[in-house]
Amino acid sequence: MATIRKSARSTNPAAERPHPDATRRSQRSRQAIYDAALALVGEVGYPKTTIEGIAARAGVGKQTIYRWWSSKAEVLLEAFLDLGEQAVQAQGQEEPYAIPDTGDIAADLKAVLRATVDQLYDPKFEAPSRALAAEGLVNEQLGREFVAKLLEPSLQLHVDRLRAAQAAGQVRPEIDPRIALELFVSPLAQRWLQHTAPVSYAYTDTLVDYALHGLAPR
Amino acid sequence: MATIRKSARSTNPAAERPHPDATRRSQRSRQAIYDAALALVGEVGYPKTTIEGIAARAGVGKQTIYRWWSSKAEVLLEAFLDLGEQAVQAQGQEEPYAIPDTGDIAADLKAVLRATVDQLYDPKFEAPSRALAAEGLVNEQLGREFVAKLLEPSLQLHVDRLRAAQAAGQVRPEIDPRIALELFVSPLAQRWLQHTAPVSYAYTDTLVDYALHGLAPR
Amino acid sequence: MATIRKSARSTNPAAERPHPDATRRSQRSRQAIYDAALALVGEVGYPKTTIEGIAARAGVGKQTIYRWWSSKAEVLLEAFLDLGEQAVQAQGQEEPYAIPDTGDIAADLKAVLRATVDQLYDPKFEAPSRALAAEGLVNEQLGREFVAKLLEPSLQLHVDRLRAAQAAGQVRPEIDPRIALELFVSPLAQRWLQHTAPVSYAYTDTLVDYALHGLAPR
Amino acid sequence: MATIRKSARSTNPAAERPHPDATRRSQRSRQAIYDAALALVGEVGYPKTTIEGIAARAGVGKQTIYRWWSSKAEVLLEAFLDLGEQAVQAQGQEEPYAIPDTGDIAADLKAVLRATVDQLYDPKFEAPSRALAAEGLVNEQLGREFVAKLLEPSLQLHVDRLRAAQAAGQVRPEIDPRIALELFVSPLAQRWLQHTAPVSYAYTDTLVDYALHGLAPR
DNA sequence: CGATAAGCGAGACGGTACGTCAGGTCTTGGA
């Protein structure tokens, strides 16, 4: 969640959408649409962001949007993915993000969760990701895309780190890492998404401690 | 989460919305609106449910909706709360739900989570609660109402049960129950909401075990 | 053609178009739409007159136009009929137009044709009637309405006058007046509509003379 | 009107439209465009005939149309002229049409008008000529072209025949043939164009009789 | 007990955005 990766998507050049000829596609327009979509979601919120508004702001015909995407949610999803890619490239980061492995699983997870918190409240990211999450709840197709392209890569890193911890004897070997990671990731996600309670570093640290050592007395 | 209660709301007779005279309110219309709203959300989905559609289906003027509610989300929220109340009354349940206390915290939590799973996939409840959750992500005011009226009461029961477990020495005394419950509630919620993975009894049982005993070797 | 009458249409109060409730209709909007339509056709021409433009100029929602008319041609037709009615009322003319009967059929027809010429080149009338005529050629349904509501009443007056002339022995009794009137009306109409040649009083006088006395030597 | 001639147009090889090099023009495309335009006007009507539709049907790029014509009306006008030429050539008719001169002006005119009626209701000709006439009413530039290229040549033949009749003493010498011909041509044109009344041989015969001998008693 | 004022059903209204169609311009790649 704290991590956005180059993500599988970007390298199948043609025909993600069936009909038009992608080789003739205007990169200028595409980028302008991404920028406009992200800006509008940030400024007026997702529900008041309209395709017409995006087109106008991007200086683009509506048809150019409809040609390549089928809904504002799809536009925003791709815009957000693109934003992630650009953020990665801007840092000159050749390695895709990974969770550090200092040998101390508790410390590493706490560090990652703190970074995740920072990202969740980064104004550039908050509005779009909240909007996409919301849309995904109700629109299953988009929800799956959202999960696969945005969440999954990041979750996989947690799985990897937990497996390493198992190898190092810091996590019990019979634990399923896919489930384990949810103990600390999901609570954070829910608090942030649903405003159920404030999110602080102390909170995420506590989550990691509880998850590692359990609620029951030892 | 598995529980829906009478919930604070129902007994302040006048002026939830400022203007009209609630004593003259037509209960026939109110109920018809609730029914129509829930039916439409179930049949065509939340985004295609419209105020006009609800009014038409309920045989009601649009103004009658706008007089008492300010958005389709509010209508649906109240309709859903009403649905919960009616479900409770139908069972002749005078006591509000509570989590059983057999003395075995693990068993009790597993039972409650299994009941929660059943409710989440009950067709009457799924569409509206998913819709309300989605709307709540993006509309903070509604989100808070949603949390306070629907989630909070149920979460409080978990808190109570965890405190009892602490008194019984089954949960460490320094644990914060508000955070603790998230270890198993949030993962379930997220899997369900975001379709990230299937939800089974085995899964919720595992969550309880992991949460109680931790990931680290003991 | 020189004459616009109260015309049968205006006095069936309800349901010319099936669906909406005509009693609730906004007369303010209706008049604003008529004004806007006529103004736009005069200013930018019929093809560049759009429903959207009419709505904007009239300060009216598009739906208010689509509720009551099915095309811009219909709007313009009714607007034009209304214009005619108002022109008649403005003159305080209680009698519907009629062709004068001085006893001299030649003089009377020449007078009427001169008046017709004046009207054809009246800027308020020219653009809309030309546009409606054009639309009527290609859209048969509208064409029939146009003929029935605008042309027919005026043509009937010519028929009446010709019958009077037959009674007075100025026109041969076996002549069919419906056909006879076309000898001078149609040439005028065609010159005007198709810009085939200029139209002058001398021309219309000549038409009447040729029609009355024939081309062949007597 | 009953006659379509080789007409001035066809033999100025270059630069009717300024820009492109007409010598390199693809005759295949040109013919395909004509065919498509006429077919579409016949099948779906003039208003629903679009440049895109013509291009698609002709298997031609839109630019190929815009390169050589400035509007669908122009395309159709040329297509229609071409159709006339081809019809003439198909009959192996080296002489341009002329009105017969049997010495009996009444009979000759009646014959020509009957032929005109036949042509007006020929399905190949009706839709395009009606469409062009309509467009000409509103678009003065095109209207003049339409008149000059299509109507004028045919009208001139009537003028010639009337002059011959004058020489033969069958038409009064002081009659202006340009005006005279309108007495029978315009009524026919108007009935056909505006669907004001059915057109039959009996009707056109009557027109000729009325025009020649006048309405007044002799 | 009759007046009067509220809620109500209906739905017209001024708007905004939808998703589509076509116009006319421009670019690309193949002949």
Next chain:
DNA sequence: TCCAAGACCTGACGTACCGTCTCGCTTATCG
């Protein structure tokens, strides 16, 4: 260099709902 193909910006289409507003019509106190 012309042409087919079609992406692009533009602008209008006709539709769906929004939230507001008026209409009569119950209906239920209160003067």
